[in-house]
């Protein structure tokens with residue numbers, strides 16, 4: 001049975017930080033090629049490891065057969081612009097029969113030609129943990145989007161509410 005919360009996920013989604021923000025009901029499938037790209041996001045390396053351990057992110061190889069399908073479609077469209085990582089993630093979408101999650105127009109275009117469902121991330125599509133401006137001295141969230149606490153003058157930080 002297919003859950004609507006499973007995706008073949010492009011690297012740009014990780015640059016946006018989406019997998020780090022969503023609730024545990026989402027599973028993000030990536031290929032080793034995508035993994036190579038995103039593990040260079042140094043500041044989120046710890047976060048990424050945690051997502052892998054909790055199986056929120058799952059690394060899976062796309063089969064050659066499916067990669068060839070993607071390449072052939074690209075040739076048919078007449079534009080060869082996708083990287084190997086891009087091709088692998090569309091191929092994984094075919095393989096797992098899950099939507100491709102990406103903001104890359106070229107990738108989305110090829111996926112649509114292959115009749116794969118595509119999800120372009122927007123707030124309405126995802127349940128994110130909410131965050132707000134927080135004062136670590138007053139120990140409370142501030143409703144206004146200020147730089148400094150209006151009570152004590154401390155610099156506010158962005159903190160997750162859950």
Ligand SMILES: [Zn+2]
Pocket residue numbers: 135136137138139149150151152153154
């Ligand atoms: Zn304060």
